[in-house]
Amino acid sequence: MVWAGVNEPLLIAGLGAVLIGALLPWLTSGMSTDRWLRAALALVGALACGVALQPLLRSSALSSTVSGAAASAVTDVPVPPAAAVLTSAACVDTLSRRMGELTAASRLASIVEAGTPEPADPIGLVSGSATGTYHAVAEDLVGVARRQGVPLFNRETLGSLDNLRKLADPKENAALGFAQSDILSVLARAADPADRKAATLLRLVLPLYAEEVHVLARTGVQSLADLAGRRVVTAASSQGSLHTAENLLRAAGVTPGQLDNQQTAAAALCSVLTGRADAMVIVAGKPTPHLASLDALLSHPARPLDQVHLMPLALPTDNVGYEAARIGPNDYAWVREPVDTLAVRALLMAFDFSPRRTDYQQRRCGQLKRLGALLQRELPALARPPHHAKWREVDPTRPVSGWRVDACSRMQARH
Known part of the structure; x- marks a missing residue:
């Protein structure tokens, strides 16, 4: 040393x-x-x-x-954080932004330019929420109609039941609207006489496309029976989803603990993703921005998508208004395997103006006649890009039970 x-x-x-x-x-x-x-x-x-x-x-x-x-x-040295957690607030913010991006991208293909002035004496087309398939398909139809001089405009609504009520209300400027094929059974057993009467005043203009029933559920929920006593949610902006959920649960003999339709689509999805709800029902043509937005969570460290799945559905025994459908990885990036489910048929409906007893009825019936001719002529063009892919499923000859055909538009459907 x-x-x-x-x-x-x-x-x-x-x-x-x-x-x-x-x-x-x-x-x-x-x-x-x-x-x-x-x-x-x-x-x-x-x-x-x-x-x-x-x-x-x-x-x-x-x-x-x-x-x-x-x-x-x-x-x-940074201490590795505890396992990341997906909070409800962060989830809602992420999905809301992603839905906005997806909706904005679809609008880029719309033929109706922003700021286009409303035409004189317009025909109201009641569709659905701005992030839904109804609204996107309606935008395509409005663009084609205006190019042909038919003064159509798109109105955002809460969906099927709200649309049918607006169509039946003479105070609303709503001559056309979208509705689900299973909504007739809802109106038929409604407690409100006005709803029951609405079914007699409405007519089928054109059968459109399949609206798939998406049930996003926690992994422990494998069937409708598993939802007995549990919390089920739908978006406040989609009354049709609520009524389809009620129909399917009733047909399966299942009583949920709670059926909540008071949240936004993003908040309802996040209720399931964070375990505060057991399932969410969304009835919309695939791919719907609501569920496509979940791709924003694919890389989240908490791996919330590992805790949920699309629940398979079989046709109910007492089947009214439903058809078989399938959802798979080609529809949503986060779906791993194809899932068998149900679909309702989206319908283009109109108020019955055929009596033509007043000047207003005569004018509206004439406009619907022009719109019917336009649809017959433009359906092939609507089935091509940049229009929504759901137009490719439209078959004017497809049978639809329960609804009477509109006499003014005179689309050639068989029933």
Whole structure:
């Protein structure tokens, strides 16, 4: 050791000088008691010890500094956070933004340019929420109609039941609207006489496309029977989804603990993703932006999509207004395997203006006649891009039970 080779003798000499100074009277049997001599020996010894120990003190200080720095470095290393959690607020924000992006992208293909003035004496087309398939398909139809001089405009609504009520209300400027094929059974058993009467005042203009029933459920929920006593949600913006959920649960003999339709689509989805609800029912033509938005969570560290799945559905025994359908990975990036489900048929409906007893009825019936001719002529064009892919499913000859055909538009459907 380098320190020992040089400083150890000095340390010994220094300790010796201090010791001699302290013991000098005893060593000389009291003959030498000179205080100055004793002080000088102690001082020389202390200095020698200090010089000898200085390298050791420096090394110790350096070691302390290094140890402190190392400890500080360990403290400053970021501690891996606990498993990431998807909070409800973060989930709603993520899905809302993603739905907005998807909706904006679909609108880029719309033929109706922003800021286009409303035509004189317009025909109201009641569709659905701005993020839904109804609204996107309606935009295509409005664009084609206006190019042909038919003054159509698109109105955002709460969906099927809201549309049918607006169509039946003479105070609403709503001559056309979208509805689900299973909504007739809802109107037929409605407690409100006005709803029951509405069914007699409405007519089928054109059968459109399949609206798939999407049931996003927690992985522990494998069938409708598993929803007994549990919380089921639908979006406040989709009354049709609520009524389809009620129909299917009733047909399966299932009573949920709660059926909630008070949330936005994003909030309802997040209720299922975070475990605050057991399932959400969405009836919309695939791919709907509501469920397509879940791709924004594919890389989330909490892996919320591992906790949910699309629940399969079979045709109910007492089947009214439903058809078989399938949803798969080609429809939604987060779906792993194809899922068998149900679909309702989207219908283009109109108020019955055929009596033509008033000037208003005559004018509206004439407009519907022009619209019917336009649809017959433009359906092939609507089935091509940039229009919504659901137009490719439209078959005007497709049978639809329960609804009477509109006499003004005279679309050639068989029933």
